[in-house]
Amino acid sequence: MDAHRRPLTDHTLPLIAGGYAWLPQRLRQSPDRTVPLRVMGRPALALRGPDAVKFFYDEHNIHRHGAIPEPVTGTLFGHGAVHTLDGAAHRRRKELFLPLLEADRITGVAEQVTAAWDEAVPGWAARSRVVLFDEAATVLTRGVCRWAGVPLEDGEAGSVAADLLAMIDGFATLGPRHWRARRARARQEARMARLIDDVRSGRGPAAAPGSLPARAAAHRDADGGLLTPHTAAVELLNVVRPTVAVSWFVAFAAHALHRWPGHRERLRDGDPAYATAFAHEVRRFYPFAPFLGGRAARDLTWRGHEVPAGGTVLLDVFGQNHDEDLWGDPYAFRPQRFLERPPERDELIPQGGSDPRTGHRCPGEGVTVGLLESLAVRLARLEYEVPDQDLRISLRRIPARVRSGFVVTDVHETGRRPAVAAARAGADPGH
Numbered sequence: 261m262d263a264h265r266r267p268l269t270d271h272t273l274p275l276i277a278g279g280y281a282w283l284p285q286r287l288r289q290s291p292d293r294t295v296p297l298r299v300m301g302r303p304a305l306a307l308r309g310p311d312a313v314k315f316f317y318d319e320h321n322i323h324r325h326g327a328i329p330e331p332v333t334g335t336l337f338g339h340g341a342v343h344t345l346d347g348a349a350h351r352r353r354k355e356l357f358l359p360l361l362e363a364d365r366i367t368g369v370a371e372q373v374t375a376a377w378d379e380a381v382p383g384w385a386a387r388s389r390v391v392l393f394d395e396a397a398t399v400l401t402r403g404v405c406r407w408a409g410v411p412l413e414d415g416e417a418g419s420v421a422a423d424l425l426a427m428i429d430g431f432a433t434l435g436p437r438h439w440r441a442r443r444a445r446a447r448q449e450a451r452m453a454r455l456i457d458d459v460r461s462g463r464g465p466a467a468a469p470g471s472l473p474a475r476a477a478a479h480r481d482a483d484g485g486l487l488t489p490h491t492a493a494v495e496l497l498n499v500v501r502p503t504v505a506v507s508w509f510v511a512f513a514a515h516a517l518h519r520w521p522g523h524r525e526r527l528r529d530g531d532p533a534y535a536t537a538f539a540h541e542v543r544r545f546y547p548f549a550p551f552l553g554g555r556a557a558r559d560l561t562w563r564g565h566e567v568p569a570g571g572t573v574l575l576d577v578f579g580q581n582h583d584e585d586l587w588g589d590p591y592a593f594r595p596q597r598f599l600e601r602p603p604e605r606d607e608l609i610p611q612g613g614s615d616p617r618t619g620h621r622c623p624g625e626g627v628t629v630g631l632l633e634s635l636a637v638r639l640a641r642l643e644y645e646v647p648d649q650d651l652r653i654s655l656r657r658i659p660a661r662v663r664s665g666f667v668v669t670d671v672h673e674t675g676r677r678p679a680v681a682a683a684r685a686g687a688d689p690g691h
């Protein structure tokens with residue numbers, strides 16, 4: 261932007277402390293959906309909209325190296341992660357993740373996770389209360405580790421899941437959650453690095469050819485060198501950790517089914533198109549990634565606003581997913597919208613935009629949608645009570661979550677109501 265219009269006040273604090281609403285509110289007030297800001301002392305520009313997505317994902321415009329603050333790499337992504345690379349180095353590293361886009365891999369992850377879910381449900385039925393968010397994380401950890409070929413002892417799933425959740429939960433705060441996240445990352449990186457060492461030295465159980473640890477251990481970067489055990493561990497975690505992040509969406513799906521129970525029937529019927537629409541609407545409607553950041557690769561101009569080389573460019577993810585011009589009724593939870601019109605590539609961006617093969621868009625989007633489709637149907641078919649609890653989702657907390665974690669009681673599979681619960685409900689236990 262013009263130097264004389266560049267704000268002098270730094271907006272870093274309101275951007276983080278204001279949570280999900282601050283940036284979208286600023287952009288909503290701007291007719292060209294662009295706002296000049298100052299972030300971490302540098303000139304910055306915030307944008308949104310499908311054209312802004314194309315601009316943001318053009319490597320001639322935006323670099324990622326140096327754009328992600330250390331508190332985020334030190335917890336969420338890991339130092340040296342694919343998220344922080346540009347150009348040829350990024351494309352080469354991204355090859356490690358591209359098989360995740362293939363339909364048979366997506367089905368493979370979903371099969372392992374749904375098998376772990378089906379194994380867990382009878383245990384939930386035997387308990388007086390179940391926190392769905394935590395249980396979903398354990399199920400996802402078991403499933404993704406089995407699928408990926410990452411060894412996991414039976415008794416370990418709960419503690420590994422807790423570490424993976426902590427790494428995500430603490431990236432946008434400098435309070436106790438942040439330090440828990442760093443400790444969790446250190447533990448899990450050490451564990452994965454030992455696994456890489458074992459694979460390379462032939463110690464321990466041989467990694468199945470083609471398994472994720474085998475591929476990470478053999479992967480060569482653009483400079484021809486193998487990844488260090490630490491970097492290989494970081495990238496292994498960049499598959500396992502975000503898969504477990506789907507528990508945020510499982511809790512949100514349960515929240516949606518509770519608030520708008522009409523969706524339950526259609527999901528139960530198992531119509532795959534409806535399950536996909538429901539998965540998209542959960543990812544669009546509920547808050548998760550607030551915005552993405554990059555550095556201007558050169559002096560840039562967007563809709564008449566300038567940002568100098570090295571300045572910050574922010575893509576307003578949450579705001580775009582709630583933009584009235586794109587969605588009409590953005591604050592209505594309406595899966596039907598995706599049956600009426602499938603989303604364009606750069607419209608629905610909860611996991612980034614553009615092409616995942618060439619840019620930074622999430623390579624796990626298909627896996628996320630596949631998991632949500634199958635788990636939402638299972639959730640709709642599960643019977644449970646929702647006792648009094650705090651179901652609020654604060655938009656000030658990043659990442660937002662259902663405050664109670666979504667507690668359920670009297671869990672049973674449809675048609676399999678246990679005698680005690682049935683008697684409590686005054687029903688004939690024989691039916």
Ligand code: HEM
Nearest residue numbers: 342343499502503505506549611612620621622624627628
């Ligand atoms: C809760 C579900 C998920 C959400 C909300 C999510 C969101 C995102 C977002 C916003 C990005 C950044 C895009 C960018 O920088 O332009 C990203 C990148 C990434 N995601 Fe996901 N993701 C999810 C699940 C997954 C899964 C299941 C996997 C793998 C199985 C995965 C692997 C990755 C990787 C490796 C990247 C880095 C890509 C790159 O920099 O080229 N994510 N994700």
